[in-house]
Amino acid sequence: MSTPLDARPWNDEVVRTYLTATAQQKDDPQRFYDTHLDIDRIYAKFLPRYQDTFVTQEQFRDELIDSPIDADIRTFIVRGETGSGKSQLCQWLDYELDGKGESEGVEDRIPLHIKANQTNIEHIISTLAEPLGEDPEIRQVTELDAEKVAEAIITNLEANPGKQLAEANIDRIIQEGDLQSMLASNIEAYQAGLESGDETEFDPNLISKADYRDIALMLGTDSVFHENSEVLRQALRDEIHRHFSHIIGVDDFQGQLREYTQRYVDELDKRPVIICEDVTTFSVLKEQLLDQIIQVESATYDIVLGYTTGFEQDDLQDALGNRGEEDALTYLQDRSEGYLSLTQDGVAYFLNNTLSVDLVQKYMNVIKRESGAEIDNATEAVFDSLYPFNRAFIQMAYDRLLEDGSPRRTPRVLLQKVVRRVLLSDDPPYEVVDKNPNVDDQVTPIDPSSYSNPLQKLATWYGYRDEVREDSSDILIHRGVLETFGFEEDGEGTVSHTGDEYVVFSSNEAATRILGETDDSRPTIPPTEDEKHETDDPPRGRTDKKTETETTTKTKTKREQRTDDDEDTDRREDQLNDFFEWVETGDSYPSSGVLRSGAESVLDMWHDPTKLGNTNSSRDPAAGIYYTRGSEVPVSIEGPDEREGLSVMVPFGKEYTDLYLELLEVGMSEDDELPETATVEQLRSWATDSVIEFRKKMRAEIEDDEDGCLLPGLTIEHTILLGKLLLLNAEFGTTEFDREAVFDHRFPKERTYESPIRKALPDESGLRSTLGALQDRRKEINGLVDGFFLLKKNLVDYDRLAPARADIAADPEKYLGLAQQIDTEKLDFPSAYNIGTTRRNAETSVESFLNAISDYAIELSRLSDDDLESYFESALEPVQRWHEPSHRVDELEEMLDTLMDCLGTFGETKLERWENVQNQLSDDETSIDLAAFNETVSSFDELEVNSPLERIELLHEFQTSNENHTAWEVYQTFDEIIESLSQFSVSESGDLKSQIQELSELAEYESSRSDVIEAVNTY
């Protein structure tokens, strides 16, 4: 069999001839009848003998001719949307009344058919006069000089403006509004429009609403032309058109109409039936023509007035002008004998998805015949005699016809927008229709995870529902159709029906679930009663009639029943189509947000997806590290919707279809909840895998050996613990990092002595400023310690804590070294990592946390023995000078007493603090642990520290000792007293005892000397 990819068997010219907007086959009765599908479902709001019911074309015809030849004028209105078959019906009436059809009793009628494309004044008058052999002289509008016509109209207007315009001062419009040039330009446009033959493209009014508005505005918003614009515009337009019709010589159209129609009755003994296909296409003078046609009294003709729905009330009103109390349409209706509709809501009444098959078949038969196409019978049989379509294709396409995005199931859209495009394309029909904007997208009926994309498309348009086997939801495609398009598919087996072999394909259950309905618009094998066609019979002719009941009983499919409220279903269908396309190809995905939203929700259901912490902790809230980039859980749809930075990747691939469809369902649900049918465990497993993979990436960003900001060997856990140790060390001098230390969350204010760092180092020192920054992170350090290492409030996660703590406790130097090399610039998006107990409150950046630890570690490592020594010096000097390990408390007391005595001897003032020290020494209650002091003082004397942490520890010990051991003050006091007495002493000895001895001897001497002096003075 040939495939459509080979040379097309039909002739493109023939296709174009038959499938065009102005169907040329209408000019040839034979061609017309070959392609005419009986219009047997016309809604009659009223006809002389019918009311609120459907009538056939014949019934309408009978109503139309059921009047004496000389009866008064009768009007029949036929409304319908564009392409709904109005002109087809009019053409049929024309041929039938003209005796070209099979109608009887039409001999005394003469049809005068004003076609939709022949509605300018010349055409109309010619049409009315032609059967009389008349050729009325009408000046060709196109030959006139537009400038001169405009000038003439203006002259006439000035001379005879009519009452309303005269009162409103028409001169202002003419002069100030420059009406003449506007008219000239509009007449030119009108002429051009007539010549182009495309009359729908220009405004038939010589003064449009916009023109009038412009003019009125020029005259000022306070002018009467502005205030009373509606009435005056109509008046002005009517006057212009009246003068115009006079100039082109049709000012007595009504007279001509009456004359010609009367002559048919008188001379030919026939009653004229004027058939106006579409009054909305009447060009200039429409209002006058309409006005005159319907106003003619005591005239003898019938008139069928077709008008296109959408020829709104306003326009009709505008065209007909005011009719007293009534609006224009009511006026028209009240004076008509019949009022019929061909469509409702974009759907032609007479057509349905089964009749559409007949329609296409008629056209295909003619096209194939005229093209001389040879298509073998076997192929035609496989394609239901519709090759290259089949019954399913046409019905599916018909049900989904669109125009400008709205449903429009009319013959024109089906034939010209769908059938024609397929026939003129080199691509396979299922591809062409799939891309056709006039056919709504359709979700494939077969399981997208099992079958290829081309097969899915083929099945969409050529597949049938399986009604052969009971309870089957499978889709059947004729083996011959598959082979014709080059598919070698065995599907899930085969089914035979009336000698035809169908390949079975599993249905798209997910789509059914998501859309909430099975697609009952899809035709079945075997066909339903409605759909049955003797497809290999020749196309039915005019005699093949259906009764009215047959054409009206077909039940509407769910799709047909869809209303505007079901927009959701349409939207979901689009979203499903987008999804199926993407999951297979990874290409564009316009509605990827739905899948993403579903994925986000599912990730959130069992996990705190962006948190790095201890998932086994029951503490709520427990601090952790959050990835906070973006407002939601970061999810990337591979290909079209990928996020920067870290994200959970949703890769495309058919193998994921089942899973993603469930995500998609969540995304589509209003509350992002799991549908009852969801395979919860599948979603949970996916969420678990994704979240853990995401956390792994987070961890890698921070601690990866190659690219992480922490050096190998330093984990997040180590860093948190190290931060804790540094803080404790700085604030309490802790160096031993045991379990107690880990959870020691004391504040510095709980310390009993002053900050040694503050005492020892100047304000501007690096250590002090970085310590401040570290202390600013106290909340995060303690929070993360608890968050990572507690299972419950009072229960430690031993397995997680023990190894990291042991590492640091064993070699804090190593971790201090590693911490100095933390490089937060290695984080791709440093601001994305934040610490908190929820994603929302995670506001402290990991960057500042790590930098605080790292910066402090650097400053700490720079703290030297010299720094300590220079601080210890002032306190140590007196001790170094006077301290002997062998000193006893009583000795010190005795020495101080002696010194104080000496002060008295030399008349020196005793400072209060010296006396306090003396009192403390003599007070039995004050403990002066000289042994401990001796031990401490030696450690400050000769520094034997190995590490920065120990240096800090030493500072704390020094501070503690200094504040707690009275001995410091004792030696300080000695030093000060000796210094003050040194003016009396000369010795260089550093030995306290000998110094005091000397002083004492000196004091004795001095005392004796002063005794002598005093005695001499007294003497």
Added chain:
Amino acid sequence: MTKYEYTYAEVKSDRDLASYQGVRGAEVKAIATNLQGSTPISQVHRNFVRPADDANTSSVDNTLQFLQAIDVIERPTDRIVEPIDAQPFAEYPFEIRILHHLKQQQNAQDHFARIQEVMVRRDREKEVRLYDKANLKEDLEREADDYPFDWTIQKVETWYNLMAPMGLISVKDNQEVGTSPSPALVYDLLDGFEREQESNSLREALDWIEERFFACYASPGGIPRVHLGMSDTMKTMLHDGSLSLMSPSDATYEVEVPATKSERVSRFELSERPSKPSYRYPLEYDEVVMA
């Protein structure tokens, strides 16, 4: 068969298992797996109680008591605890052993296993994937009212806080119980059955799990129907390629697995265990690599 007989702890509290409020799977596993031989309670405290001046040992003590109640540990003296060695399935993951211990509980203490049974044994139209905790409590009152205590939401919560970490179920928003066991658990059990019994009969395997660990069947009579939750796990495993189910035409001893297309399944086959996190037990989800 496993080589050891089940041993009940000699002395244990008869406090209802579901009243150990606040005892959760995480600490049960952490403490139980940390005990190696006879251990002073002070040592357990040292390891697990958060150090503080007024350290609170009650969480640790409750957990020890629970472990004793389900025969994981003995307490030979007031100051010593020791694991009961040589229990059945000793070579299995901790989670599986705990499920076995709960299944072995006698008298009213069987209520832990019973909760899961009530959740799973349901008419076809009443099977659910997500079981609201309030509904579960209500159904327990209706179908398991033979206990000397009243069912409460707290008891249900205690149960799921212990069982979700074992992989038997999952919990969503602290409100709904996901009735599917984790793929890790199902994989290990099928694997264990295959090794021990040298059989690939799915029904024999599920019978074996039913008897020793937890309920799998929504309807155990006739050709048993696997519960939707378990069936979903199998479907997930099928999708992962870790499990295949077969229905040879001549099979006789079959089960119904709703998630599979074929109505009856008789044989299973395991492939290599996937390295995906979902094949780890929930308490092992965190990846902490110690340098």
